Every structure is written in C-alpha cells, then in structure tokens.
C-alpha cells in the first residue's frame with residue numbers, strides 16, 4: 001500500500017517540475033512578446049507624433065487642408081501651446097536663462113480670430129498709410145500670415161525676443177538670446193523657421209524671433225543641413241524630390 005502510494009506519488013513531483021519549467025518559459029515568452037509589442041507601439045507612436053509635429057503650413061498649405069488639430073495646454077502668461085512641445089519650450093527657456101540671457105515669450109498659440117484681427121489691423125495700417133485698398137491685402141500678407149496660413153494657429157510656433165532688446169526686426173538676431181537659441185533650439189526640437197534669404201521658400205520674411213517645434217530628430221536634421229521646413233518636407237515626404245536628394249548625394 002505504502003509502495004503503491006510511493007510509486008503513485010513519485011511521478012507527481014516530476015510532472016510538477018516539468019510544468020513549472022514550462023510556466024517559466026511561458027512567462028518569459030509572454031514578457032518578451034510584451035516588450036516587443038511595446039517597443040513597436042512606441043515606435044509607431046513616435047512616428048505618428050513626429051509626422052504630426054512636422055505638419056507644413058505656409059501660404060501654399062493652409063491649416064484647414066492638413067487635418068491637424070492642436071491639443072492645447074497653458075505655458076504661462078495667458079499663452080497656450082500644443083501639448084507636444086509645451087514642456088520642451090519651458091526647458092529651452094529655462095536653460096537659456098541659466099546661460100545668462102533674458103528670453104521673453106511674446107506669442108505662442110493664436111486662434112483663427114486673433115490671426116484675422118492681426119491681419120485686418122495690418123491691412124488697415126497700410127490703407128491708412130496710403131496703400132490702395134485692393135492691394136492692401138496682398139501687401140499685408142508679406143508681413144502678416146493670412147488667417148489659416150499662420151503656424152501660430154498650430155500651437156507649434158513661438159515668438160521669442162531678448163528682454164533687453166525686444167524689437168521684432170532684423171536687429172533681434174544680434175541679441176544674446178537669439179544667438180543662444182540659434183545654436184541650441186534644435187536640442188529641444190525647435191527650429192528657426194524663417195531664416196534670412198529664404199522667403200521664396202518659406203513665403204515669410206526673415207523672422208529671427210520665430211521658432212517652430214518639429215521634434216528633436218527633425219530639428220537636428222533641419223539645423224545640421226541648414227535647410228527650411230519646406231525643403232525638409234519635399235526631401236522626405238515627396239518622392240520626386242527624394243530622387244533629387246539621392247542624386248545630390
């Protein structure tokens with residue numbers, strides 16, 4: 001009887017041992033699968049995030065045609081930005097201050113109504129200055145983006161000036177704040193969006209104070225290649241231009 005019990009009992013621990021080894025293997029595989037799926041999801045998410053933040057808006061690409069919608073959050077001073085870049089802006093400004101400069105955030109997100117007002121004010125200013133009423137809108141568009149074509153409506157663009165010299169003209173480029181931002185903005189995912197001598201490409205005048213968030217990887221590429229977002233978009237999102245890029249290499 002005891003013998004039978006023993007023989008009956010003996011295989012049981014063996015089965016148990018075999019079973020727990022399988023369980024461990026199963027658990028390991030499950031963890032590996034989770035890590036793999038997690039990594040892929042993260043990759044997809046980053047890709048989606050990156051393509052969202054490189055959305056191109058200019059006089060030839062209106063925001064309403066892009067399907068882009070900002071997800072806004074407060075960045076202080078009554079201003080808002082898209083959630084993708086609010087924290088990046090804060091660290092950029094903090095590090096610029098820590099470097100001894102006085103960056104001053106002048107403008108961030110603008111809704112359509114604000115952009116309409118800005119544009120209408122510029123049109124009126126030109127008419128008051130003697131411009132022909134019919135030509136005033138085209139003239140105004142040379143310095144103020146037409147409603148729907150301003151990056152500020154994306155919540156991905158900011159105007160930053162130096163607190164010791166807050167002028168929004170070409171002299172702004174000489175300030176310590178701009179020199180620091182020019183060298184370092186890419187580290188936070190921002191680019192100088194409207195460089196000098198690039199108006200034909202960007203459709204905007206030189207604006208040494210206007211920075212646009214595009215994500216760190218894209219910002220690094222644009223900064224290191226010394227190109228505009230328009231050129232970046234045609235290089236990486238347009239097959240015809242990609243061939244030109246390959247030939248150029």
Ligand SMILES: [Zn+2]
Pocket residue numbers: 107152157158159209210211
């Ligand atoms: Zn701006």
